[in-house]
Amino acid sequence: xxxxxxxxxxxxxxxxxxxxxxxxxxxxxxxxxxxxxxxxxxxxxxxxxxxxxxxxxxxxxxxxxxxxxxxxxxxxxxxxxxxxxxxxxxxxxxxxxxxxxxxxxxxxxxxxxxxxxxxxxxxxxxxxxx
Amino acid sequence: xxxxxxxxxxxxxxxxxxxxxxxxxxxxxxxxxxxxxxxxxxxxxxxxxxxxxxxxxxxxxxxxxxxxxxxxxxxxxxxxxxxxxxxxxxxxxxxxxxxxxxxxxxxxxxxxxxxxxxxxxxxxxxxxxxxxxxxxxxxxxxxxxxxxxxxxxxxxxxxxxxxxxxxxxxxxxxxxxxxxxxxxxxxxxxxxxxxxxxxxxxxxxxxxxxxxxxxxxxxxxxxxxxxxxxxxxxxxxxxxxxxxxxxxxxxxxxxxxxxxxxxxxxxxxxxxxxxxxxxxxxxxxxxxxxxxxxxxxxxxxxxxxxxxxxxxxxxxxxxxxxxxxxxxxxxxxxxxxxxxxxxxxxxxxxxxxxxxxxxxxxxxxxxxxxxxxxxxxxxxxxxxxxxxxxxxxxxxxxxxxxxxxxxxxxxxxxxxxxxxxxxxxxxxxxxxxxxxxxxxxxxx
Numbered sequence: 001x002x003x004x005x006x007x008x009x010x011x012x013x014x015x016x017x018x019x020x021x022x023x024x025x026x027x028x029x030x031x032x033x034x035x036x037x038x039x040x041x042x043x044x045x046x047x048x049x050x051x052x053x054x055x056x057x058x059x060x061x062x063x064x065x066x067x068x069x070x071x072x073x074x075x076x077x078x079x080x081x082x083x084x085x086x087x088x089x090x091x092x093x094x095x096x097x098x099x100x101x102x103x104x105x106x107x108x109x110x111x112x113x114x115x116x117x118x119x120x121x122x123x124x125x126x127x128x129x130x
Numbered sequence: 131x132x133x134x135x136x137x138x139x140x141x142x143x144x145x146x147x148x149x150x151x152x153x154x155x156x157x158x159x160x161x162x163x164x165x166x167x168x169x170x171x172x173x174x175x176x177x178x179x180x181x182x183x184x185x186x187x188x189x190x191x192x193x194x195x196x197x198x199x200x201x202x203x204x205x206x207x208x209x210x211x212x213x214x215x216x217x218x219x220x221x222x223x224x225x226x227x228x229x230x231x232x233x234x235x236x237x238x239x240x241x242x243x244x245x246x247x248x249x250x251x252x253x254x255x256x257x258x259x260x261x262x263x264x265x266x267x268x269x270x271x272x273x274x275x276x277x278x279x280x281x282x283x284x285x286x287x288x289x290x291x292x293x294x295x296x297x298x299x300x301x302x303x304x305x306x307x308x309x310x311x312x313x314x315x316x317x318x319x320x321x322x323x324x325x326x327x328x329x330x331x332x333x334x335x336x337x338x339x340x341x342x343x344x345x346x347x348x349x350x351x352x353x354x355x356x357x358x359x360x361x362x363x364x365x366x367x368x369x370x371x372x373x374x375x376x377x378x379x380x381x382x383x384x385x386x387x388x389x390x391x392x393x394x395x396x397x398x399x400x401x402x403x404x405x406x407x408x409x410x411x412x413x414x415x416x417x418x419x420x421x422x423x424x425x426x427x428x429x430x431x432x433x434x435x436x437x438x439x440x441x442x443x444x445x446x447x448x449x450x451x452x453x454x455x456x457x458x459x460x461x462x463x464x465x466x467x468x469x470x471x472x473x474x475x476x477x478x479x480x481x482x483x484x485x486x487x488x489x490x491x492x493x494x495x496x497x498x499x500x501x502x503x504x505x506x507x508x509x510x511x512x513x514x515x516x517x518x519x520x521x522x523x524x525x526x527x528x529x530x531x532x533x534x535x536x537x538x539x540x541x542x543x544x545x546x547x548x549x550x551x552x553x554x555x556x557x558x559x560x561x562x563x564x565x566x567x568x569x570x571x572x573x574x
């Protein structure tokens with residue numbers, strides 16, 4: 001269920017390095033499913049510098065508001081306007097069209113090392129997340 | 131009544147009988163109520179209280195009425211005092227409607243959606259406030275004007291992600307203190323700036339202003355808007371809702387957040403409260419707005435319904451990360467202002483404002499022609515204005531009070547011998563003439 005081309009955090013974010021070497025960040029299928037219908041997403045401005053596991057933004061569903069933490073540290077270079085305008089995109093396609101930001105990582109390799117593989121995340125969901 | 135007084139634990143307000151009490155005492159294993167207090171050292175138990183003997187309800191009412199008559203109230207005196215709390219007319223329809231059982235509650239009910247009528251009033255309150263202030267969204271009320279302004283400052287800090295609050299020195303000094311009380315413990319900075327020299331740095335979250343200002347005069351909000359916009363700060367306006375009935379609205383002049391004290395709209399002067407705060411902003415900032423918002427929607431059958439909306443901003447869902455610790459409103463007072471606004475209508479409110487404007491200008495003109503008196507501030511004022519007096523206002527006010535006139539606020543602390551006078555639609559020409567006649571006794 002969780003794509004193996006990326007890494008995962010315990011806070012249910014994913015991080016994937018794209019062709020340009022930027023790290024694309026989003027929330028997982030599990031996260032969007034737990035939140036329910038997402039109505040608003042608050043993301044940082046382009047240029048914001050955020051350390052790994054610090055607050056990246058907020059996602060508001062009909063049930064709750066939750067913080068999003070960045071799985072890698074660095075500078076935000078692109079924000080997905082599509083999810084700001086249509087937050088439901090994150091519910092519909094959390095792993096592709098529903099990405100949130102692209103980050104120019106300061107220490108991509110070291111940060112990604114601290115994250116889980118898809119297989120580890122699957123196990124994590126089964127054992128710890130419930 | 132005498133037999134009740136002889137026994138401290140017997141009263142017709144306590145439903146259980148002496149027999150009930152004996153049974154309860156037996157069940158817990160003590161012989162008297164006094165035994166329940168045995169753990170308190172005897173010398174600290176029921177110490178004698180040096181208070182007068184109890185009174186009957188009839189006696190008590192007479193006593194309280196006599197005490198009440200010692201007050202210099204506006205029923206038996208003429209009032210020219212304002213400075214934040216105003217003597218305006220309340221339509222007779224307000225009291226019978228707000229005291230109806232269906233409406234008589236201080237708060238938004240806990241099961242809010244069950245009380246559709248209450249929510250509909252809140253929705254109409256928000257709609258009228260938006261229309262009056264020229265804003266896009268309003269909440270269903272705050273505690274009062276000062277804390278509304280403070281909440282606006284906090285909101286501006288959230289919106290801009292900055293921590294420097296700039297406040298003009300022409301804002302009500304009590305409001306400025308409340309802003310500091312709210313902001314300083316959160317690590318935010320509050321800086322008071324003079325209207326003659328406003329310099330905003332890039333770190334400014336907002337500029338807090340008053341419309342009309344504390345001294346009654348209108349300021350150039352459009353210029354403040356250019357200033358704040360240039361620095362990416364928000365323009366916050368604490369407005370007199372009655373003035374907004376006549377002057378161009380704060381929203382039309384560029385305000386990002388408008389707050390107000392709603393007391394002028396149908397809430398009596400009563401020792402400073404309870405009052406009701408007004409809070410309105412732009413749609414784009416709605417998620418950062420404090421307080422409750424009532425929305426209009428349709429139910430499964432397509433019927434109109436009212437619901438509390440955007441509750442995820444609120445502390446009962448988001449706790450420490452909520453936009454504010456306010457989780458209620460002054461609903462009853464908001465109801466009074468809603469009924470007042472509905473009873474007056476747009477034209478009626480304009481008429482009230484015009485009466486205030488004309489009468490205060492009549493008074494100002496009359497006073498400025500008395501030898502020794504002058505109007506030190508030039509500009510457009512609404513219902514309040516500053517008078518430079520020939521003698522200390524404390525002395526003048528003493529004499530006015532002897533004649534049944536409550537004079538203006540003594541602002542001699544800022545500039546010697548200055549008084550802030552307020553004239554509303556409630557003041558007749560005769561009253562204004564009587565004020566002027568007494569003032570002329572102090573003429574040089």
